[in-house]
Amino acid sequence: MEYVFSDRVQSLxxxxxxxxxxxxxxxxxxxxxxxxxAPEAFPTKEIAEISAKLLSENPIAALQYSITxxxxxxxxxxxxxxxxxxxxxxxxxxxxxxxxAQQIMDLASKSILNEGDVVICxxxxxxxxxxxxxxxxxRLVGVPVEKDGMNTEKLEEALKNEPRAKFIYTIPNFQNxxxxxxxxxxxxxxxxxxKKYGVLIIExxxxxxxxxxxxxxxxxxxxxxxGIVIYSGSFSKVISPGMRVGYAIAPKPIIQKMxxxxxxxxxxxxxxxxxxxxxxxxxxxxxxxxxxxxxxxRKKAGLAMDLLDEHLAPNITYNKIDGGLFIWCDLPEYxxxxxxxxxxxxxxVCVVPGTAFxxxxxxxxxxxxxxxxxxxxxxxxxGIEILGQMAKKL
Amino acid sequence: MEYVFSDRVQSLxxxxxxxxxxxxxxxxxxxxxxxxxAPEAFPTKEIAEISAKLLSENPIAALQYSITxxxxxxxxxxxxxxxxxxxxxxxxxxxxxxxxAQQIMDLASKSILNEGDVVICxxxxxxxxxxxxxxxxxRLVGVPVEKDGMNTEKLEEALKNEPRAKFIYTIPNFQNxxxxxxxxxxxxxxxxxxKKYGVLIIExxxxxxxxxxxxxxxxxxxxxxxGIVIYSGSFSKVISPGMRVGYAIAPKPIIQKMxxxxxxxxxxxxxxxxxxxxxxxxxxxxxxxxxxxxxxxRKKAGLAMDLLDEHLAPNITYNKIDGGLFIWCDLPEYxxxxxxxxxxxxxxVCVVPGTAFxxxxxxxxxxxxxxxxxxxxxxxxxGIEILGQMAKKL
Numbered sequence: 001m002e003y004v005f006s007d008r009v010q011s012l013x014x015x016x017x018x019x020x021x022x023x024x025x026x027x028x029x030x031x032x033x034x035x036x037x038a039p040e041a042f043p044t045k046e047i048a049e050i051s052a053k054l055l056s057e058n059p060i061a062a063l064q065y066s067i068t069x070x071x072x073x074x075x076x077x078x079x080x081x082x083x084x085x086x087x088x089x090x091x092x093x094x095x096x097x098x099x100x101a102q103q104i105m106d107l108a109s110k111s112i113l114n115e116g117d118v119v120i121c122x123x124x125x126x127x128x129x130x131x132x133x134x135x136x137x138x139r140l141v142g143v144p145v146e147k148d149g150m151n152t153e154k155l156e157e158a159l160k161n162e163p164r165a166k167f168i169y170t171i172p173n174f175q176n177x178x179x180x181x182x183x184x185x186x187x188x189x190x191x192x193x194x195k196k197y198g199v200l201i202i203e204x205x206x207x208x209x210x211x212x213x214x215x216x217x218x219x220x221x222x223x224x225x226x227g228i229v230i231y232s233g234s235f236s237k238v239i240s241p242g243m244r245v246g247y248a249i250a251p252k253p254i255i256q257k258m259x260x261x262x263x264x265x266x267x268x269x270x271x272x273x274x275x276x277x278x279x280x281x282x283x284x285x286x287x288x289x290x291x292x293x294x295x296x297x298r299k300k301a302g303l304a305m306d307l308l309d310e311h312l313a314p315n316i317t318y319n320k321i322d323g324g325l326f327i328w329c330d331l332p333e334y335x336x337x338x339x340x341x342x343x344x345x346x347x348x349v350c351v352v353p354g355t356a357f358x359x360x361x362x363x364x365x366x367x368x369x370x371x372x373x374x375x376x377x378x379x380x381x382x383g384i385e386i387l388g389q390m391a392k393k394l
Numbered sequence: 395m396e397y398v399f400s401d402r403v404q405s406l407x408x409x410x411x412x413x414x415x416x417x418x419x420x421x422x423x424x425x426x427x428x429x430x431x432a433p434e435a436f437p438t439k440e441i442a443e444i445s446a447k448l449l450s451e452n453p454i455a456a457l458q459y460s461i462t463x464x465x466x467x468x469x470x471x472x473x474x475x476x477x478x479x480x481x482x483x484x485x486x487x488x489x490x491x492x493x494x495a496q497q498i499m500d501l502a503s504k505s506i507l508n509e510g511d512v513v514i515c516x517x518x519x520x521x522x523x524x525x526x527x528x529x530x531x532x533r534l535v536g537v538p539v540e541k542d543g544m545n546t547e548k549l550e551e552a553l554k555n556e557p558r559a560k561f562i563y564t565i566p567n568f569q570n571x572x573x574x575x576x577x578x579x580x581x582x583x584x585x586x587x588x589k590k591y592g593v594l595i596i597e598x599x600x601x602x603x604x605x606x607x608x609x610x611x612x613x614x615x616x617x618x619x620x621g622i623v624i625y626s627g628s629f630s631k632v633i634s635p636g637m638r639v640g641y642a643i644a645p646k647p648i649i650q651k652m653x654x655x656x657x658x659x660x661x662x663x664x665x666x667x668x669x670x671x672x673x674x675x676x677x678x679x680x681x682x683x684x685x686x687x688x689x690x691x692r693k694k695a696g697l698a699m700d701l702l703d704e705h706l707a708p709n710i711t712y713n714k715i716d717g718g719l720f721i722w723c724d725l726p727e728y729x730x731x732x733x734x735x736x737x738x739x740x741x742x743v744c745v746v747p748g749t750a751f752x753x754x755x756x757x758x759x760x761x762x763x764x765x766x767x768x769x770x771x772x773x774x775x776x777g778i779e780i781l782g783q784m785a786k787k788l
Contacts, residue, residue, distance in 0.1 A: 008508075042454060102660055106660075132659070243457065
């Protein structure tokens, strides 16, 4: 049998990160390539307590079919939490619980994009989302990320030139992979441009709670008087990614279409995990838990940046970060990043070449991404020392 | 903002069943419209034990990111189990753990169907799958279901007339909604026809283990020397639907594409639940558990059929079943099934009109579906008595 696949998946390949993960699985290789929460960041005791109580007192609720929209008490908890803490959500919005925030990218794409439509994204951007957009045969138009977020002049140029643009995809806080946080001015500018050109915004905010320094900035969704922003939230970085629980807050007509698509995709999100998330947020001290996470990552990020200062300067530079899980390192322009990362693996440290995160294959980058949340402090030291030795030889 | 949705979801509506469920939520209405496992069918004690042990001994494994293909030990368990018990799976096949079997329909559709391609399905068939095919703008061609499965002459006719047919969708065991089990001869005939016309088969088998009478028949996938069958398995009816764990066994090139699509859809299936399923199958007596389920449903189905015999004859007839969760009841041809079901709701019993399961809106049916797994024995009695009173007045 010769298999004929759909046009949309003909050219789809497993992500470059997955290929790199194969090297990272070698226990002699120090992996700075993942994006997993630190093992000490999981509220394991609390989850075990909640789950034991749930399965003893109300097991059928946790194990039976549930509804596509999500567990009603969790929806209510998040609606209130996001309104109170982030001014996110209006009476014209609704909320949908999803199987991780990744599913929001899929459901939004499926609901909004025809084949050949355009998604405007930061360049570089999160490869998982870009691949989802690609899987609907969307064309990606990248807008360069600067120290304070996407270049809004280039964004307007893209919006002018691309009548088929349907949405702007942005990660305003501690962007993956660049680590950049968008300034308040640019958040407002992006919103105004989307409004002016009649396109939607997907605001992806998995790392927003992981700010360990500086002032929290308002979400773009908090400006959303027009109903043009799809807000994407996730428990993957603050409770557990293995549970796969995320949530979209968006205008009701968009949520309605996403619900219909979700019904055909997985019926509903694992209800056991939805209940556990809700119990954790409402019955435990969620704010104290977030403060603990910020402290864990403040220390780890601080160590990583100290090591980068010590070992990589002056040949390799990087952007200081205020939160999130990633640091973006820049090689000199005469160095090919793919070869550098391949050499790094041979030297037993694994980082992700920036090329993996670019909107289009022809987009040039000389940067690579390192993650500091997954490795132990010892691994971080060892990995960055190896990179330092390589930096000296450039 | 006026929202413009993709062509594929413009006409998608929430399923008719969902609308009916709204009535079913009224506690004074007896619901025979669901498809939930009986509450007594859940291995709640075992799940609680397994989960407690897991979260105490290896919590990070249950809560951290995992890989898209699925939990390796569960894949190995299922590969061996399906080979040994059902002769399903060859060296050319691979297995993918999914977020319920519903996701298999989505991933297969996304991988295989271009817009306008044709899916040949039994008529009637499971609305959840049909809606997924529709969500990729596939055209559905229905083949009538007879007492021993789909009419294979009509199937061949459809295959001849539809050069854009990409796969045949079938539920060979205790089909939802008709309750029909496909004969061995027809299983072979369907396989040979698919081979002859170069199309794939999706064999959806959520109820296969729930046979309470008669001989188990081989899966179509067990004939699959050509690599043309995508087998869809699920734990929803035998462990827990709330966990959302299913599995596809299919030729490697197809699984590869489905994995890439799944990566962009939800990254991986809830890993906590995957581990729990694997521990339950391997460390407990899974066969004894299945035997217990068969006994629960043998009793409930027996009661339902006795009640139908007593109350609905001769005006309403039905197909005797040997397993599964559903019974298909036929009204006289002069009765409009939609009105009948609406009257039933007014009389406080909720059943699903057959129209919800038809491939196309113009396909005529005079049947409705009842479910016997979810209601208590008392509810079954009350519900079927009400239907009986309505039958007498026809």
